Amino acid sequence: MTQRQRRVRDQAERGRRIVAAARELAEAEGWDAVTTRRLAALIEYSQPVLYSHFPGGKDAIMTAAALEGFAELAEVLAAARDRGVAGVAGAYVEFAEAKPALYDAMFTLASELPFARDDTPEVMQEAYAGLFAVVAPVAGDDTAGTLTEVFWSTLHGLITLDRGRRLSPEHRDERLALVVARFGARAG
């Protein structure tokens, strides 16, 4: 029976290698370069093996990568919690810029990860909690949850527009400071 356990363990390990290879390739050449054939070559198996791990195909692999991303984001935000709104905002932006492809998988692609629902994965709720923790204390009369969502939207908008060359590059830090000023202060 231990043989069987080892096989199961090896397969789980291979599943992780698939996601890792996808993330690595996406970060290096973008998600368009992540084809099932290249992924199969990277893990040194044939294409159909990918589908035994992820029946949903490429989308499912990207979703798995996105979930890893949410876990890592939650960790980063939690670590910056004691540095307040400014610290968390900075950590969020830094995360998105350090791993742009992963961030894309989390938000732009892989849209089948619904938030604010009962079946929302725990790691996604934890990432949200990382923002909520620093926003709630300064919510004032505003609903803390709603303010968190707006704060989050601002950070997300800054990142995506900045990446699409829609914002002036030289004002990057000034924008972030302004966000902190507008959201970090208690509003009555």
Next chain:
Amino acid sequence: MTQRQRRVRDQAERGRRIVAAARELAEAEGWDAVTTRRLAALIEYSQPVLYSHFPGGKDAIMTAAALEGFAELAEVLAAARDRGVAGVAGAYVEFAEAKPALYDAMFTLASELPFARDDTPEVMQEAYAGLFAVVAPVAGDDTAGTLTEVFWSTLHGLITLDRGRRLSPEHRDERLALVVARFGARAG
């Protein structure tokens, strides 16, 4: 020579039909459904004709659609100008929700439309101006341009996250009101 003029005019008309068909199809079934073959069938010509109008292929067609979108957005924002920050914010969100595929073409896809540069198309600058007009009066000590960019990012983030089911649906209006409250007020 009038024959020649008519031919040129017909070709320009056909170019417009291509973009119109692309927009219509994208809005109905998403940009993935906009294939060169289906576009060719819709305009009742063969595939290569598309490339004589748009040498850049499908991307160029999407970019052309995006530019139309910026022109329409600029118009919408200008019309809402006298209703202040709240009016412009509402108009912006309304535009994005009424034409989601077009909005995607403008911001998520077609990334080769750089902003904040010398060769930025005029319609894009006009859309930006529509936001700037209402934000600048309440900028206070903040740089008006930077505040406009942050305001814009917030709206954009709200729209994209909302569409990806990342925000709670029932708080939509509350979020927008909160944005107006945080950005519409003069900050010293």
Next chain:
DNA sequence: TCCAGTTTTCTAGCATCGCTAGGATTGCTA
């Protein structure tokens, strides 16, 4: 140790995609 039976893996191929070369057709000019 060998032999079914099951599980796992690969080869080969399908439909579709964006795009293009080269020939056929049309329209213009002299």
Next chain:
DNA sequence: TAGCAATCCTAGCGATGCTAGAAAACTGGA
């Protein structure tokens, strides 16, 4: 009307995500 030029279409290339069915490997019982 003959020759030229512009226009358009047929056919096909390479690549994509994905899958059916054959081949291989492993399993557990005689």
